Amino acid sequence: MTFIATMEATKKTIPDNTDPDNDVWLSPLSLGFFINAKLMGLNIILSIPVVLADGTLDESNIGVIERHRITFLFITPPLAATMSVKWMLTAGAPIHENLxxxxxxxxxxxxxxxxxATSETMLPAIQLDESTKKPGSSETLVNxxxxxxxxxxxxxxxxIGEEGEILVRNKLARYSGYKDNEAxxxxxxxxxxxxxxxxxxxxxxxxxxxxxRIKELLKVGEGHESHVSASELESVIFEHPAVANVVVVGTRNYDTQMDEPSAFVILNPxxxxxxxxxxxxVEQFAAEKLTGLRRLTGGIxxxxxxPTTGFKVDRKKLKSMVPEKQKPMATGLFFSPILAN
Incomplete structure (x- = not known):
C-alpha cells in the first residue's frame, strides 16, 4: 500500500505535456536503485515504456536517446552539464541553480x-504543489x-529559513531495527x-x-559560520562562460586543521x-569572486x-590529485602543470 501511495504522489510531479501514447522514458541506473522501481511503477500506471540503459550514459552510448526517441531522462548533475527531451530528473547530488x-x-x-531520496525513506522530496515551488529548492515533502x-x-x-542538518521521519523508513543492523x-x-x-x-x-552533504562542507575558519559549501563555490565558478563543469573538494591542511578548497574545472570546448x-x-574571475573564507586556497x-564511482564523481580520487603539502600563492590560486591539459 505504501508503494502504491508513493506512486500516486509521484504521478502529480509529472509535467502536463506527458503523452503516454508517444513518450519513452530512459534510466541509466541499475535495478538496485529505487528510482527504477519508481519508473517501473509509473510504467504500469501510465503505460509508458521505460528503456533501461546498460551502464552509465556517456559519449559512447548517448545515441540511445535518438534511437528510442527518449522523452524523459534520469541524469546525474555531471551528465547534465554535457547533454529530444521534454522532462529530465536529477538526483544523487546538489545541482546549483546556475547549472x-x-x-x-x-x-x-x-x-x-x-x-x-534515500533507500531508508524512499522519496520524501517529491514536488506535489507547483504553486509552492521556488527556484533552487529540491522539491517539497510528500504527504x-x-x-x-x-x-x-x-x-x-x-x-524557518535557518540552516542545519535535515532530519526526516515517516512510516516508510524501513531500516530502523532491521535485523540488528547497527550500521x-x-x-x-x-x-x-x-x-x-x-x-x-x-x-x-x-x-x-x-x-x-555535511561531509562536503569545508571547514575554512574558526568559530561559528566558519564552514562553506562546496556546491556554493561551484555555483560561482560555473558563472564564467569558459567553464563547462566544476567540482570543488576540500583537502585538509594538517598544520592549520582547516580545509583548503580546490576547484577541478573542465574547460568549455x-x-x-x-x-x-x-x-x-577563469582563475582571475574566481580570485575576484571568491574572497575571504571562500577563497580557493587549494587552487584551480x-x-x-x-573520475567516477558508480554514477557519481569520485571526490576522494580528486582529493588525492592535490599535493598534500602545498604552499598557495598570495592569491590563493595556482596552476598545476601535472593535471592541466
Missing part, C-alpha cells in the same frame, strides 16, 4: 526536476512525511528521526533547500582554441574528465 537554468535554456525550456532542521553543533531545532540503525534517533546527513533549510511551504587565456581568465586544476 539547472543553463540546462533548461539549452534544451528550450525543458522541465528539469531535482529530487532527493505523511515529517521534516525538521537541527543545529549541527547544539542539536536544537532551527527555525543502518545508527542514523535513526530514539524518536524515529532519520539523519540524512544533508545540510540545508526548509521554508514556510515545506520546500527543501539542500545546500550540500568553445574556448579550446585559446585555452591558456581562457584558463587564466584543469581536467578533461572526472
Amino acid at each position: 539547472r537554468r543553463t540546462i533548461s535554456d539549452n534544451f528550450g525550456g525543458v522541465h528539469l526536476t531535482l529530487e532527493w 505523511g512525511i515529517q521534516a525538521k532542521v537541527i543545529n549541527t553543533e547544539t542539536g536544537e531545532e532551527c527555525g 543502518a540503525n545508527q542514523d535513526f534517533d530514539y524518536e524515529g528521526w532519520f539523519h540524512i546527513k544533508d545540510y540545508g533549510q526548509l521554508d514556510e511551504n515545506c520546500n527543501f533547500y539542500i545546500i550540500d 568553445e574556448y579550446s582554441n585559446n585555452s591558456k587565456i581562457a584558463k587564466m581568465r 586544476h584543469w581536467l578533461s574528465s572526472y
Whole structure:
C-alpha cells in the first residue's frame, strides 16, 4: 500500500505535456536503485515504456536517446552539464541553480526536476504543489512525511529559513531495527528521526533547500559560520562562460586543521582554441569572486574528465590529485602543470 501511495504522489510531479501514447522514458541506473522501481511503477500506471540503459550514459552510448526517441531522462548533475527531451530528473547530488537554468535554456525550456531520496525513506522530496515551488529548492515533502532542521553543533531545532542538518521521519523508513543492523540503525534517533546527513533549510511551504552533504562542507575558519559549501563555490565558478563543469573538494591542511578548497574545472570546448587565456581568465574571475573564507586556497586544476564511482564523481580520487603539502600563492590560486591539459 505504501508503494502504491508513493506512486500516486509521484504521478502529480509529472509535467502536463506527458503523452503516454508517444513518450519513452530512459534510466541509466541499475535495478538496485529505487528510482527504477519508481519508473517501473509509473510504467504500469501510465503505460509508458521505460528503456533501461546498460551502464552509465556517456559519449559512447548517448545515441540511445535518438534511437528510442527518449522523452524523459534520469541524469546525474555531471551528465547534465554535457547533454529530444521534454522532462529530465536529477538526483544523487546538489545541482546549483546556475547549472539547472543553463540546462533548461539549452534544451528550450525543458522541465528539469531535482529530487532527493534515500533507500531508508524512499522519496520524501517529491514536488506535489507547483504553486509552492521556488527556484533552487529540491522539491517539497510528500504527504505523511515529517521534516525538521537541527543545529549541527547544539542539536536544537532551527527555525524557518535557518540552516542545519535535515532530519526526516515517516512510516516508510524501513531500516530502523532491521535485523540488528547497527550500521543502518545508527542514523535513526530514539524518536524515529532519520539523519540524512544533508545540510540545508526548509521554508514556510515545506520546500527543501539542500545546500550540500555535511561531509562536503569545508571547514575554512574558526568559530561559528566558519564552514562553506562546496556546491556554493561551484555555483560561482560555473558563472564564467569558459567553464563547462566544476567540482570543488576540500583537502585538509594538517598544520592549520582547516580545509583548503580546490576547484577541478573542465574547460568549455568553445574556448579550446585559446585555452591558456581562457584558463587564466577563469582563475582571475574566481580570485575576484571568491574572497575571504571562500577563497580557493587549494587552487584551480584543469581536467578533461572526472573520475567516477558508480554514477557519481569520485571526490576522494580528486582529493588525492592535490599535493598534500602545498604552499598557495598570495592569491590563493595556482596552476598545476601535472593535471592541466
